[in-house]
Amino acid sequence: MTLKNELRNLEASLPDSDINVLIEKMLGNIGSTDSELRDTLIYQTFGKLICEDYVTNEQMEHILEVCLRNLFMNIGQKESDSVFTRSFSSLVMVLVLDKDQEKQFLSEDILKKTTISSMNYLKLEEDIRGHVVGKGWAHSIAHGADLLTAAIRHPSFDPTLSFECLETIQGCLFKTGHPFMDEEEERLLFAVEALQEKGVSENDMENWIWKIFDELNEVLEKEGYSLNFFWKKSNVIHFLRGYYFRLLYKNRCLKLRETIGTILEQ
Secondary structure, eight states, X not given: OOHHHHHHTHHHHGGGSOHHHHHHHHHHTTTOSOHIIIIIIIIHXXXXXXXXXXXXXXXXXXXXXXXXXXXXXXXXXXXXXXXXXXXXXXXXXXXXXXXXXXXXXXXXXXXXXXXXXXXXHHHHOOOOOSEETTTEEOOHHHHHHHHHHHHHHSTTOOGGGHHHHHHHHHHHHTOSSSOOOSSHHHHHHHHHHHHHHTTOOHHHHHHHHHHHHHHHHHHHHHHOSOHHHHHHHHXXXXXXXXXXXXXXXXXXXXXXXXXXXXXXXX
């Protein structure tokens, strides 16, 4: 039986399945270019197994360790199928982190390693494609942002890493290649909001927003009105607009909203 058929029929066979064998098969195909197998079947099956307690704490730790290694498989390559392995490993890691909030089975060391790895992944990922024709969603920056957000929201998040998280998010806005086209900015905003919930002050956020503006101006001074500048400008504008309206909707941080408005006007 193929893995696709096995996963399609999992509901009926699950009580009798060898979970260890199934986990290894799914981890081995986590970056498949078959979008149905990768996205619909493997990812959703991991969600079922983890969320509905079919796997042990030890099995979840193993899943997390393999996915941590996968995050950096062929990192730096562009237009390579390895992006699917990196991106979907990050999504599965989110499932484990969310479950740990309930069961608290991960050590402080592995949690900190996961947070640092989530930042390093976003810093190093160069394949920023969203949807890939014929292969489905790569969405590396969006999925990496989901992982960073889960790490920040975890009760064991180390607040001394907050400003490095902000630097990581800023770096994503200035990646080269092409502008974001699949709402990556919105996913990055979830990480920003999580940082504010963890205690990053409105004043700190204002200073950070000005740093983004200053970096964009540096690109303009260096490159002029290049295509690369306009792509990065697009990312920044969409990010700041999204941030402004999320704050407005929640009726929060009036001074910060005014700062964002001033920058957008300029």
